[in-house]
Amino acid sequence: MPETVNLKKSYSALNEKIAKLYDESGVRRSFTVPYVEGQPMADHVAAVGQAAQQNGGLTANLVTSAHHSDGKGWGSGDGHTVGHPAEKLRQTIIPKDDERAKAAIDAAQKHINGLKFLLGDDEPTVQTAQGQLNLVKPTSGAGMNLFDLGVLLINIMHTPTQAVARAHSGTKPGGHSPNRRAPVQEEAQGGQETQETAQGGAEAPGEAPTAAQAAPGAPAAPEQAQG
Amino acid sequence: MAETTPQSTPIVTGMDQPGPQAAAPSTMESVAPPNLTQAGAPAYGEPGAATQPSTTVPAGAPAAQPAAPPPHAKLLAMVQGLSEGLSAAATSISTHGREGGAAQVQEMRQSRAAAQQRAMAATQAQKDAETRNKLMTAQTNEINTKNIFNNATLPDEIAKSHLQVSGEKQTQAITGADFQAAHGGMKPEEFSKQLDNTTPLTEQGNSVNPFFLNQGQSVLRAAQTANIPPTNPAVKNLTDVLADPKATAKAVYMATTQMQAEQDRQAKATEQRTKQETAEAGGIVGKLSTPEALAAPGAQAAIQARIDDPNTSVADVTRLRTLLPQAAVAQLNAENIKAREARNQQLVNQGTPETAGRLLADRSLTLTELKSRQVTPKFIADAIVAAQKFDPTYKAAEAEAQGRIAASPANSQFFGNTDSLLVRGGTLDQLGAAYKALGNTEIPVINKLDNLRKAAVGSGPLAAAYAAQLGVADDYSKVMSGGTGSDTSRQQALDIMSVNLSPEARDAAINQIRSAVTSQRNGRVGTNPYMKDMYPDPSRRQETPGQSGTQSAAPRTPPTGVPAGSKLMQVPGGQPHWISPDKIPAAQKLGATEVQ
Numbered sequence: 001m002p003e004t005v006n007l008k009k010s011y012s013a014l015n016e017k018i019a020k021l022y023d024e025s026g027v028r029r030s031f032t033v034p035y036v037e038g039q040p041m042a043d044h045v046a047a048v049g050q051a052a053q054q055n056g057g058l059t060a061n062l063v064t065s066a067h068h069s070d071g072k073g074w075g076s077g078d079g080h081t082v083g084h085p086a087e088k089l090r091q092t093i094i095p096k097d098d099e100r101a102k103a104a105i106d107a108a109q110k111h112i113n114g115l116k117f118l119l120g121d122d123e124p125t126v127q128t129a130q131g132q133l134n135l136v137k138p139t140s141g142a143g144m145n146l147f148d149l150g151v152l153l154i155n156i157m158h159t160p161t162q163a164v165a166r167a168h169s170g171t172k173p174g175g176h177s178p179n180r181r182a183p184v185q186e187e188a189q190g191g192q193e194t195q196e197t198a199q200g201g202a203e204a205p206g207e208a209p210t211a212a213q214a215a216p217g218a219p220a221a222p223e224q225a226q227g
Numbered sequence: 228m229a230e231t232t233p234q235s236t237p238i239v240t241g242m243d244q245p246g247p248q249a250a251a252p253s254t255m256e257s258v259a260p261p262n263l264t265q266a267g268a269p270a271y272g273e274p275g276a277a278t279q280p281s282t283t284v285p286a287g288a289p290a291a292q293p294a295a296p297p298p299h300a301k302l303l304a305m306v307q308g309l310s311e312g313l314s315a316a317a318t319s320i321s322t323h324g325r326e327g328g329a330a331q332v333q334e335m336r337q338s339r340a341a342a343q344q345r346a347m348a349a350t351q352a353q354k355d356a357e358t359r360n361k362l363m364t365a366q367t368n369e370i371n372t373k374n375i376f377n378n379a380t381l382p383d384e385i386a387k388s389h390l391q392v393s394g395e396k397q398t399q400a401i402t403g404a405d406f407q408a409a410h411g412g413m414k415p416e417e418f419s420k421q422l423d424n425t426t427p428l429t430e431q432g433n434s435v436n437p438f439f440l441n442q443g444q445s446v447l448r449a450a451q452t453a454n455i456p457p458t459n460p461a462v463k464n465l466t467d468v469l470a471d472p473k474a475t476a477k478a479v480y481m482a483t484t485q486m487q488a489e490q491d492r493q494a495k496a497t498e499q500r501t502k503q504e505t506a507e508a509g510g511i512v513g514k515l516s517t518p519e520a521l522a523a524p525g526a527q528a529a530i531q532a533r534i535d536d537p538n539t540s541v542a543d544v545t546r547l548r549t550l551l552p553q554a555a556v557a558q559l560n561a562e563n564i565k566a567r568e569a570r571n572q573q574l575v576n577q578g579t580p581e582t583a584g585r586l587l588a589d590r591s592l593t594l595t596e597l598k599s600r601q602v603t604p605k606f607i608a609d610a611i612v613a614a615q616k617f618d619p620t621y622k623a624a625e626a627e628a629q630g631r632i633a634a635s636p637a638n639s640q641f642f643g644n645t646d647s648l649l650v651r652g653g654t655l656d657q658l659g660a661a662y663k664a665l666g667n668t669e670i671p672v673i674n675k676l677d678n679l680r681k682a683a684v685g686s687g688p689l690a691a692a693y694a695a696q697l698g699v700a701d702d703y704s705k706v707m708s709g710g711t712g713s714d715t716s717r718q719q720a721l722d723i724m725s726v727n728l729s730p731e732a733r734d735a736a737i738n739q740i741r742s743a744v745t746s747q748r749n750g751r752v753g754t755n756p757y758m759k760d761m762y763p764d765p766s767r768r769q770e771t772p773g774q775s776g777t778q779s780a781a782p783r784t785p786p787t788g789v790p791a792g793s794k795l796m797q798v799p800g801g802q803p804h805w806i807s808p809d810k811i812p813a814a815q816k817l818g819a820t821e822v823q
Contacts, residue, residue: 004384011378015371045372059361063368065375086364118387151367158370165377167390 005114007164011157012079014111016066017104018150022084024100025092025146030055030083035067037077048081055083062086062150089147094140101141101149108133108153115160119167125159132156311335411438422477429472439476443469443483450486453493461489496715503714511539512546518640521550521557530554549698552647552654556765560639560646564761571596580606584613588621590756593630633757642758644705645748646765648741653765654702655741658695658724660797662733663820665692691818696724699740706744794821 023029031051035044048065052058061083072078094101112133116126133156141149297303311332318327382389403414410418413436426433428440447465455462461482468474468482514520515530533539534547571592583602586592587610597607614621632638648655704716724736752758792808796819806814 004386006384007381008378008383011374058368059365061368062364063371065371086360090360118385118390147364151363154367154371154374157374161374161377164385164390165380168381168385171390 005117007111007114007118007161010107010111010114011161012066013069014104014107014153014157015064016069017100017107018153019064019066019082019084021098021100021104022062022064022089022146022150025094025098027084027088027092027146030061030085032080032082034080035077039077044081048083052083056085060086062089062147064150084146086147089150090145092146094142094144094146094149096139096142098140098142104149104153105133105137105140108156109137111157112160115157115164118164119160123160123163125163129156129160411436411442413438422480425475427473428476428479429474435476439479439483440469443479446483446486446490450490453490455490455493459489461486500715510543512543512550515547516550516553518557518636518643521554521643522561522639524558526554526558527551546697546701548694549654549701552650552652552657552698553643553702556646556650556653557639557643560642560762563763564634567591567761568596572600576600580609581613583610584615585617587611587614587626588617590626590630590760593634593757594623594627595630595634629755630757633755633761638751638758638762641706641751642748642762644702645744645751646762648699648702648706648744649748649765651765654695654698655737655744658692658699659734659737660820661692661695662730662737664815664818665689696721699724699737703740703744706747796821 031054033044033048033051048063049058052061052063055061063081063083065079065081067076067079112126112129115129116123119126121127132152136144136149136152315327315329315331315335318331320327406415406418407413413421421436421439424435426435428435443465447462447469450459450462450465457463457466465482465486468478471478511533515526515533520526520529530547530550534544539547571586583592583597583606587594587597594607594611597610602610611621611623614623647653650656700717700720703720704714707719708716720740723739724733752762789805790807793805794808794811796804796806796811796814804819806819
């Protein structure tokens with residue numbers, strides 16, 4: 001059992017597998033917007049919005065965003081956000097024993113395992129996500145259309161991811177329910193660890209901090225969009 | 228380095244508004260660029276890619292154009308109408324008028340309209356489905372974005388301990404903050420130090436936190452608002468401490484804590500009592516003990532039937548027994564009021580305003596009763612004038628109010644309760660007789676109401692004594708609480724009786740209860756003359772088991788043929804009999820006692 005997990009990486013991998021499933025199932029992309037090294041996240045999001053708008057809008061395209069695992073890898077500017085036409089995805093049925101679908105489901109399971117590791121097996125949000133994933137695991141999504149499988153794999157991650165973010169936020173002075181805490185100064189006097197220590201120093205040396213960590217509200221670089 | 232969970236997710240450009248073709252199915256996939264991943268061609272936005280995306284949609288282009296009407300639509304409609312008419316006429320001719328004609332034309336038109344409606348509904352359903360699909364797509368995109376943003380708030384490598392350790396510390400911090408919030412901002416050690424401070428709170432320039440004084444005053448005000456009497460020891464103690472110029476923080480804090488505990492206890496007791504009384508009011512006993520049920524003809528038979536019912540619980544049986552004398556008194560009062568009405572009706576019908584005035588003046592007749600006798604306003608006015616001749620102090624408005632109060636259901640119930648205790652042969656006399664039957668036997672003290680209810684069910688003089696005790700406790704409770712009674716006031720009556728074990732003390736207990744009830748009764752009658760008439764002195768009446776209502780008290784002089792020295796004796800629950808002197812010891816052995 002590893003000491004730590006990297007949720008950004010596992011979620012990026014999930015997105016990549018979904019996009020790969022769509023690409024290799026014969027559905028043409030509507031658009032591809034690559035990450036640009038050093039580009040703020042807000043600029044990337046704006047570019048994605050513009051590209052989507054020129055291709056039917058975000059109501060007509062299912063968007064996934066990931067780093068290229070076979071390129072420079074996660075944490076770099078080597079990645080892209082792609083859109084696939086939702087209607088075409090709906091019309092394409094996943095065949096039996098589709099390895100690409102299996103790979104996407106496995107990536108989802110890996111991400112849920114990371115969430116379980118942090119929140120515990122008995123956390124209701126994790127249990128729900130696992131239960132929903134279990135519905136498609138026996139058949140590897142065979143018979144479903146591409147759109148429904150992608151929507152399922154993305155949606156089931158929402159509440160447990162939110163729970164982790166909330167739990168982590170709760171450890172910080174600026175996090176949720178700040179009014180229920182003793183004054184920050186007293187915590188520091190009480191010998192509480194600093195924010196850097198609390199985060200476990202997990203970031204690799206030389207890695208740029210995430211935009212959200214750098215300054216709340218400041219736009220993040222695209223490579224941090226998927227972590 | 229501060230991280231926060233985004234309070235609101237940034238709106239992705241274009242997500243807050245539908246795409247240019249939101250109202251129509253997207254056809255972009257047909258002109259989408261080739262699969263860039265497979266082809267390896269540079270993507271839009273990548274170096275070497277086209278500066279414009281491969282497909283564009285003109286902004287503001289209409290989503291769908293309405294279908295143009297076919298040429299000669301009007302002519303076609305005319306031809307269709309003509310053909311329908313001809314078809315209907317042909318059908319009519321061929322069937323000799325049984326079918327076809329105008330009805331067929333109408334049917335054709337309805338059928339065509341229905342087909343059009345179905346087509347429209349199908350089109351609408353298709354549009355709805357498309358809208359739902361678009362919505363689902365947009366929502367999924369939004370959730371994917373949120374997931375990415377939430378992940379961005381986390382460290383790259385995150386361990387379980389990052390959440391847990393901080394969580395425990397936070398719990399401790401919250402506990403500490405809660406303590407401070409509840410103790411005037413003081414930390415536990417500071418609070419302890421203040422308690423040890425012997426400086427009086429009211430001393431000028433003292434260093435004691437004002438929290439102690441403020442909290443004490445606040446709790447005292449709350450107690451006053453909750454109507455806790457000033458004689459309550461906790462209230463008295465806190466009042467004294469707050470008034471003491473030398474009171475220390477510790478003394479005030481102790482008194483405040485004691486007051487808070489007292490308030491909590493009272494709140495819990497009130498809640499429990501309310502629950503119990505609600506349950507009792509809805510049960511068999513509750514239904515049979517309402518004033519209306521007790522005064523209804525046959526009430527005693529109904530109560531007796533319930534007592535005899537093997538399905539009635541033990542606790543209910545003992546309480547039902549106490550209802551029997553109450554029913555007797557309630558029926559007598561009802562009959563008394565009915566008799567008044569009959570007499571008044573007769574007097575008014577046959578009499579004059581002068582007669583009615585005399586009845587009003589001596590309070591035999593109320594103004595309300597007179598008004599209900601279908602008399603003219605002039606008759607009423609003349610009667611009032613006549614009443615004032617007989618009694619110059621007679622005031623119509625006052626008399627009317629007194630009459631109305633006297634006849635209220637609440638008073639009917641109250642006097643039913645008092646009189647069932649005070650009437651001869653009532654529950655107090657029954658208790659006295661039961662005690663006498665015990666002789667010098669000591670009654671085991673039963674100081675819990677529930678235990679008494681269990682002990683009262685059985686045979687023998689002791690069970691009879693317990694049953695009588697219970698009956699008295701029940702009636703006493705209702706009189707003292709002015710309503711349906713409660714176990715608290717029943718327990719009070721029981722306390723009076725249980726602590727007195729010698730025969731003299733038992734008599735004293737009965738007299739104490741009799742005096743208390745009589746006092747309550749007299750207080751209620753007060754100066755209201757109607758009450759005196761409607762609820763006559765109970766000591767002049769006799770409750771006889773097995774007979775409806777009450778009767779005039781039995782004469783104490785023995786009838787002819789009864790040997791001299793005989794005593795009127797009664798076994799608890801039985802009829803009174805004159806017992807000759809030689810048989811008195813035997814009767815006493817059977818539990819008979821002399822009727823007072």
